[in-house]
Amino acid sequence: MVDLTVVILTKNEEKNLRKCVESFQGIAKRFVIVDSFSTDATENLCWQLNTELQRQGSSLDFYQNKWIDYATQFNWGLEHTNITTKWTMRIDADEELMEDLSKEINEKLDVLPDAINGVILRRRLIFMGKWIKHGGRYPEMLLRIFRTGKAICEQKIMDEHIILLEGRTTTFQCDLMDNNQKNLEWWTAKHNWYSDREVLDYNITFSNTPVQKTLLRNGVSTSQAKRKRIIKNIGYYRLPRFFRAHLYFIYRYYIRVGFLDGPEGRIFHFLQAYWYRFLVDAKMYECEKMGTKIKMSGDLKA
Numbered sequence: 001m002v003d004l005t006v007v008i009l010t011k012n013e014e015k016n017l018r019k020c021v022e023s024f025q026g027i028a029k030r031f032v033i034v035d036s037f038s039t040d041a042t043e044n045l046c047w048q049l050n051t052e053l054q055r056q057g058s059s060l061d062f063y064q065n066k067w068i069d070y071a072t073q074f075n076w077g078l079e080h081t082n083i084t085t086k087w088t089m090r091i092d093a094d095e096e097l098m099e100d101l102s103k104e105i106n107e108k109l110d111v112l113p114d115a116i117n118g119v120i121l122r123r124r125l126i127f128m129g130k131w132i133k134h135g136g137r138y139p140e141m142l143l144r145i146f147r148t149g150k151a152i153c154e155q156k157i158m159d160e161h162i163i164l165l166e167g168r169t170t171t172f173q174c175d176l177m178d179n180n181q182k183n184l185e186w187w188t189a190k191h192n193w194y195s196d197r198e199v200l201d202y203n204i205t206f207s208n209t210p211v212q213k214t215l216l217r218n219g220v221s222t223s224q225a226k227r228k229r230i231i232k233n234i235g236y237y238r239l240p241r242f243f244r245a246h247l248y249f250i251y252r253y254y255i256r257v258g259f260l261d262g263p264e265g266r267i268f269h270f271l272q273a274y275w276y277r278f279l280v281d282a283k284m285y286e287c288e289k290m291g292t293k294i295k296m297s298g299d300l301k302a
Contacts, residue, residue: 001057002109003086005030005148007077009070011299013093014041015181021049021060023096027106029085031060034077036067036299067299069197071153071160078152086110089145090153090162094180095123101174108172109145117167119145120222126179127268135258135269136251141224143169144176157296158194158201161225169222184267190300191276198280199287199294205233241281249274 006028010017021031031053033046043062050060065076074090087109091097097105101121109119122139125132132138143151143162151164180187236244249270252258258269287293 001029002027002106004028004089004105004109004145005032005083005085005087006089006091007032007034007074007081007083008091008093009033009073009077010035010038010042010093011067012038012040012042014038014045016094017042017045018049019179019181020091020093020096021053023098023102025097025099025102026056026058027102028089029058030083031058032077032081032083033060033062034073034081035062035064036073037064068296069157069160071155074153075155083148085148087145088148088151091144091176092178094182095176095178098175098177101172101176104172104174105145112170115168116170117147117150118143118162118164118169120169120171121145121176122172122174123176123178126177128184128264130261130264130268132258132261132265132268134256134260134265135253135273136256137258139175141171141222142176143222143225156201157197157204159229161222188271191271192279193297193300195276195279195283196294196297199283200296202237202280202284203294206237241285242278245274245277245281248277 004027006021006024008017008020008031010033017033031049035042035046046060046062050062053060061081063077063081065073065080067073078088112119120141121144123142124138125140143164146162146164147167150167151162154160154163236248239247252273253266253269258265258273261268283294
């Protein structure tokens with residue numbers, strides 16, 4: 001068993017949480033659930049999982065905190081749940097470790113050199129049961145494991161990353177899998193919710209009022225995360241509104257051969273690269289035309 005605490009944020013995750021926890025195959029010493037007042041059976045499931053984990057010498061602790069945004073919720077979890085293990089990991093409830101990654105963490109994590117404070121993982125996305133392997137979606141490189149106290153989540157409304165405050169990183173070779181069990185209605189509701197936050201994030205990033213600098217400039221994340229943010233802020237947002245969504249879809253689906261992902265890929269790349277980006281532009285346009293502002297919408301209600 002690894003000296004590791006796994007932090008999971010939840011809101012109505014009864015369909016996903018068990019497979020997430022069980023994917024660790026007993027290697028994690030402790031799980032911390034920070035729940036934003038779920039209305040399904042998430043809490044009951046957590047107590048059940050804790051009973052099962054205790055038989056393996058592990059545990060699961062359940063906390064609740066009002067949702068503001070992901071970064072605030074995750075950092076609250078780091079500060080208020082008494083994490084004493086050597087390592088901490090961020091994972092979403094709809095994610096899971098592939099079997100070979102569980103073994104890699106178990107074999108490598110506790111023997112890493114002292115200079116290594118963070119571990120970057122490779123994430124693959126499963127959409128409607130299909131691995132979305134093309135369109136520039138794989139692998140997504142994410143800093144997810146860190147020595148306790150050596151990292152925080154950067155305070156952003158959207159596209160927040162774990163930032164290593166000191167030390168170096170290493171990259172593990174096996175995959176983390178995003179495999180949400182919820183349906184397409186939930187997915188579209190979630191991305192409609194995301195679109196409001198995207199507009200807010202854009203307004204903060206490009207406003208003339210002073211804002212705090214992104215931690216990506218001062219801490220250590222992944223080179224992929226930095227590159228994507230530069231392309232988005234300096235490249236994508238300088239293209240004509242609405243037309244840029246069209247170009248982005250062409251890039252993802254045709255140039256980066258997203259069409260090779262089959263019918264599921266066609267649905268995903270169109271909705272995520274075209275519909276979602278077009279919706280963000282439409283909300284920006286609406287705010288300018290009507291003289292209104294997007295307000296923080298709280299947690300996802302779907």
